[in-house]
Amino acid sequence: MSVMELVRDNIRALEPYRCARDDFKGTAEVFLDANESWKEYVGDEGINRYPDPRSEKLVAKAVEVLGLPEGHVAAGSGSDELIDLLIRIFCTPGKDCILLLPPTYGAYKVFASINDVKIEKVLLKDDFSLDEEAIKTALDRYSPKLLFICSPNNPTGNSMDPEAIRRIAEYNRGITIVDEAYQDFSEKASAVSIVHGNERVVVLRTLSKAWGLAGARIGFAIASEEVIGLIRNVKYPYNLGLPSQSEGIKALSQAAAVRAEVSNTVKERERVAGILSSSYDVIPSDANFLLVRIPEAERVYETLKQKGIITRLRSHEPKCQDGIRITIGSKAENDRLLAALEEISGGR
Numbered sequence: 001m002s003v004m005e006l007v008r009d010n011i012r013a014l015e016p017y018r019c020a021r022d023d024f025k026g027t028a029e030v031f032l033d034a035n036e037s038w039k040e041y042v043g044d045e046g047i048n049r050y051p052d053p054r055s056e057k058l059v060a061k062a063v064e065v066l067g068l069p070e071g072h073v074a075a076g077s078g079s080d081e082l083i084d085l086l087i088r089i090f091c092t093p094g095k096d097c098i099l100l101l102p103p104t105y106g107a108y109k110v111f112a113s114i115n116d117v118k119i120e121k122v123l124l125k126d127d128f129s130l131d132e133e134a135i136k137t138a139l140d141r142y143s144p145k146l147l148f149i150c151s152p153n154n155p156t157g158n159s160m161d162p163e164a165i166r167r168i169a170e171y172n173r174g175i176t177i178v179d180e181a182y183q184d185f186s187e188k189a190s191a192v193s194i195v196h197g198n199e200r201v202v203v204l205r206t207l208s209k210a211w212g213l214a215g216a217r218i219g220f221a222i223a224s225e226e227v228i229g230l231i232r233n234v235k236y237p238y239n240l241g242l243p244s245q246s247e248g249i250k251a252l253s254q255a256a257a258v259r260a261e262v263s264n265t266v267k268e269r270e271r272v273a274g275i276l277s278s279s280y281d282v283i284p285s286d287a288n289f290l291l292v293r294i295p296e297a298e299r300v301y302e303t304l305k306q307k308g309i310i311t312r313l314r315s316h317e318p319k320c321q322d323g324i325r326i327t328i329g330s331k332a333e334n335d336r337l338l339a340a341l342e343e344i345s346g347g348r
């Protein structure tokens with residue numbers, strides 16, 4: 001099926017909003033077209049003007065630094081905005097469904113529910129890999145508009161087999177979304193290369209994790225020109241503020257420094273995993289967190305909290321019995337966590 005056949009009828013028919021700067025492109029000296037303030041009374045240079053609707057400089061920097069295909073990238077206010085947009089572009093409320101592969105990122109389900117879009121599920125296997133046969137069966141049975149594959153997966157940390165992703169995306173007649181929020185921490189192949197041969201594949205990236213910009217809200221969708229065009233038409237015209245666009249460009253310009261930090265985090269992850277695995281079952285991670293099975297997880301989580309250490313209790317997620325998700329912090333923070341866990345298990 002073509003992308004346009006999958007789109008909601010009202011979105012296919014949409015006459016997109018045109019902002020002042022869409023109607024005038026070029027150079028001029030006097031801008032009296034957008035009801036802006038004529039100067040910046042407060043804040044940084046240029047803040048009185050509406051930002052670039054397409055975040056073009058930021059996107060160009062991301063294309064260069066992250067090695068993304070030019071013309072196939074759209075920026076979002078975090079990848080969360082892009083997840084919500086994709087649901088709104090393709091899923092008719094009260095009618096269509098999406099397919100999720102739990103245990104996975106919780107926002108997919110919430111955004112679908114907000115949009116009155118149904119959820120179908122196929123669990124990951126016991127080792128948290130993709131259950132290809134079950135996924136294909138569910139694709140046939142439910143014809144979901146969207147399939148979300150998270151790789152490396154949150155909250156388990158493992159990457160999915162890139163060849164399995166390719167096969168599933170090929171089989172899927174709907175849209176396959178590969179959420180690569182943690183790809184920067186992984187050595188495994190990205191799904192970006194699949195985008196070229198398959199107009200129904202969307203890869204999501206974010207600057208919130210490895211790039212240290214969770215506060216700036218910057219995400220990217222990498223997809224066919226059709227999907228990128230739809231995202232541009234449906235998003236808020238000015239979805240990224242000027243400060244966010246500038247922070248993003250600044251971070252991407254310091255790629256070497258950021259990559260050194262990422263490699264330290266990966267080393268720290270392996271150190272912490274090594275220590276924890278002498279007492280607990282630690283799921284091998286390609287991300288900046290570990291899913292650790294700790295007996296009496298709920299009690300341990302509460303005790304850690306009392307000690308001022310906040311982790312994420314995931315024990316109620318499918319196949320995550322006793323699971324606590326622990327983000328890799330500074331060496332000092334990680335050592336505090338390890339000492340607290342030692343105390344808790346010693347005091348049992």
Ligand SMILES: *Cc1c(COP(=O)(O)O)cnc(C)c1O
Nearest residue numbers: 078079080105154181206208219
């Ligand atoms: C954190 C996270 C996101 C959201 O990232 P933002 O860009 O901050 O919105 C998306 N997907 C997964 C799997 C995440 O863990």
